[in-house]
Amino acid sequence: MLSSPGDSASMRPREETRFEGFLRERKLKLTGERMSILAAVFQRGSHFDAEALHAELKASGADISRATVYRTLDLLVQCGLVRKHSLGATHANYEAAQDEHHDHLVCIQCGKVLEFFRPDLEKLQESICNEQDFQPFHHSLQIFGLCSRCKGGIDEREIRGRVAQLHT
Amino acid sequence: MLSSPGDSASMRPREETRFEGFLRERKLKLTGERMSILAAVFQRGSHFDAEALHAELKASGADISRATVYRTLDLLVQCGLVRKHSLGATHANYEAAQDEHHDHLVCIQCGKVLEFFRPDLEKLQESICNEQDFQPFHHSLQIFGLCSRCKGGIDEREIRGRVAQLHT
DNA sequence: TAGCAGTATGAAACTTGATTTAAATCACTA
């Protein structure tokens, strides 16, 4: 992947600038903890949960409490820099909002998460909401199944049972 | 709504017969608790959570423990008689599987849940999964926004903040 | 650049949804 202009070593990552703007706008404070968490989230990129992020921060020497991790993730979600998903789990999954909105395919065997974007889905949403006189703000389409590496040789009955128990 | 043939007073509801078959097949036992829970679920019909169901059972005199409610809901989900959703919440929502698969519109102001089914969505899922070499078992599309009664006169910024914090 | 007001943090307690335990009870088979 090509790096965008804002990524060069001499410039601040654009997510920092954006988060700072967000904090200033709401008269919130720019603290070391908040910036460390933001950096960790964007270094990771892919899907993660709050506890794993906290463990990772701790392992890397940053002494930041669980409460602050949760509080800061909330702020980042408010700010639009981080997205919160369920992906079938009982706990929240997060991802850095580096690109545009997309939906997810979740492999229930290995946990892999694939992303996709389909403009026709956005059209479909519009049409459904028109029919029902509903004003949409957000949608989430999750498809649960087996990825290319996991499909084959797996007891379908067992898979169906597991899928039924997901929070979907 | 017309009542189906199986609903007449002299016949057992078809969900009872089905649950009994499921239990027998797996050499599980048909207990009074399980049957009470099944009946309560199908009397209710609409979306509910485990704690509310437990409270309702208790209120109606049935002395069934929380653990049994949770365990039986799991069985009913396995059996396909009950569906489990998240609907943006951190806890599970259930519904009696009286009709075919459908997806949901969730009003984030009043909590109302509308259902819809679109064959073109099923087609779309097929096409996405073909592209990604993914074997789908289940999908869930949730649209979050404001229903006809709630839209208008609401601060969009506040709504966006609330939506971002959902487990979607 | 010191002081201040108010926000942020951390540790620990708490909450909520859900699961597990152990002992008593019950459903089914023979």
Add this chain to the structure above:
DNA sequence: TAGTGATTTAAATCAAGTTTCATACTGCTA
């Protein structure tokens, strides 16, 4: 209808997330 294994219950436990409150710090302002 006795035996055995599944089921139930209350209570303990667990996991994710939130709240509390005393202390520390940020961002002004003078």
